[in-house]
Amino acid sequence: MTRIIIVGGGWAGCAAAITAKKAGADVVLIERTDMLLGLGNVGGIMRNNGRYTAAEEAILLGAGDLFNITDKASRHVNINFPGHSHASLYDVSKIEPMVRNYLKKMGINIMLQTRVTDIDVQDGIIKGVVLYNDSIVKGDVFIETTGSTGSMGNCLKYGNGCAMCILRCPTFGPRVSISMKAGVEDILGQRSDGSYGAFSGSCKLNKDSLSSEIVEVLNEKGVVVLPVPKDDINEDKLKMKVCQQYALKEYAENIVLLDTGHAKLMTPFYPLEKLRKIKGLENARFEDPYCGGIGNSIRYLSIAPRDNNMKVRDLKNLLCAGEKSGLFVGHTEAIVTGSLAGHNAVRLDKGMKLLQLPISLAIGDLIAYANEKIETKEGLKTRYTFAGASYFERMKKLNLYTTDEKVLRRKVERLNLTNIFEEKIV
């Protein structure tokens, strides 16, 4: 039986586990912390702008499992906030157990608190991953979804030090780049000034620490926009964040809060003293990262060179997805790339041709476009997301963006890809 080992239990890893399982493989999902979803535990934003299209495409392709869960866990649907339309916000305090139970029911073997520290590679073929306790997990094909965030040394070198985010490196140990261990050098993303990495783009405030007026609006409408005092407006901060879709003037002049269970604050970090000057936030405190007044995690420091079918170049049996596979932002991007990697892992083991999604689909185009751009100097400074910035513009220009499910259904049918991820291969 085909045995697929996935390293990294974030959204991408979970998605890969699901499609690999659907394709008939025996799937092991290894995660270093005690929770799945990684940064998804402090995320929440789905279906905004072009992500709506991508989510619907994924559902039609047969990889709708996780989108169905995030839809189900949504506190708010179809809300608008500056620069963004028809977003859904899932409840971060409910989502992880829902996903975990779903994967467990599918029969996916989840290994939590299990940190991979090294690999056993021979002639470009990975034989197994070495765990923290020196034991080895062997497999036929491996998928790396370790992301690109942290660890502490990187967050310090390129950021303001460990801000104690949900990844909890001090407790569980740092992420390890599997591809790098196998001798394939990582690609590093850059900021507009050429420095490496970028700050995670949002933090979370404890909702109970906000004024009752704000909480009421958040609960009802999902979004609150508060003006920043003139002296404290800092547009430079927009340059250092990853989420270029939120690097808009509105986000410098205003505090944008979204209700994801916590109050998601759409800025990498915000000095607590300044934050508390804003009406309604006088008693605010951070929920994630714990030191959101100081800094945030640093990402995009560890991207593997890959093909458009998600296989890592120069290695025979390693695929990648999520942030590991490109300068992507967001859960939707992680889920769609993960779904493709999981499916292709099984194809790879069977010696079949790997699936490459056509560029007439937003998902296929994003995967191909990001890969083309990462070869360029400018491309390393750009982020790719269905949700905004340059890629959403491209989606609109190429007529890939639609919220009409029927249009997408016809397209996927025409491409003969309906439910392809549901197909059992072995």
Add this chain to the structure above:
Amino acid sequence: MIKKIMYECIDVGSEYCPCYLAETNDCITCSRLQGKSFCDCNWGGVCIYQRYFWNGEKVNPSRETYKAKILDKKMVGDNLIIFKISVMKTLARQLKQPGSYIFIRNINKPQFFDMPMSIMYSNEYNGEIHVAVQILGSKTKSLLSLNDEILVRGPYWNGLQGLKELKTLKASNALIVARGVALAPAVLVLKYLIKNNNKVSLIIDKGKIDEVFINEYISDLNLVTIESDITTEKGTLLIRELIKNNNYELCYSGGSDRQHCEVKKLLTELSPKTRFAISNNNEICCGEGICGACSIKIGKKVVKSCKTQIDTSYIVEKGEK
């Protein structure tokens, strides 16, 4: 699979970390403090780079030298002295784990008379430690005249290799082979093993010492003790028989490098899965990874064995000076 050797710094995360090695980009653990531009450490539970940075890029203060009172000095035969020394309770507590050692020196001698000495006994409640010194050269001879005070620097911990193997062993069988003055550090080893509910067989070889000097330290411990000259054929046969019949999960060899090799050979032949820990016999001079006296070369890499935990098989089989 070809196991990559990982080096673990014994001091990682302790109050002595980051040390001078961080300052010169020679940190044993942190890739950034080796001058590399990415994180790839052998994680020991803390980020040394973060500690170093928030420390204002300064190292933590290193161990100090204390003037300590000699409580008792006992000659064993012609060539061994046991010093009972009064130290701070904190230091005594820090010297409880197997492999602990200190530097001692005659109070009237310059710093290069510092010599590393394994801890044989440590009492954290009254702040008392015991060390056994074999009189060999000018440094050890300089201790003969001491009666009241002695200089002590510590704590140091890398007196044995294979600490992880030793500390993780629970409710299993273990064999300790110790000879000569190396009987002293074996006391902490066997106490640790017994505390973790292991059944310990101890082979005692007094070697070049006139009598077995650890009896009073082990008399109340539940273990099987056999006295034998392990350099004889009879001694080898004894070890063979024990290994064959006892299903040892761990073996600790305290003695010369040659002894380590001989014991390892027997293990490889009779019980290849038995974990192996050994006394660290490299010439330790500063204890801080700076002077280079303890360096061993593994492949192309020079490793400072005074601070580094190294897979024992590399020391026994592949390590070269």
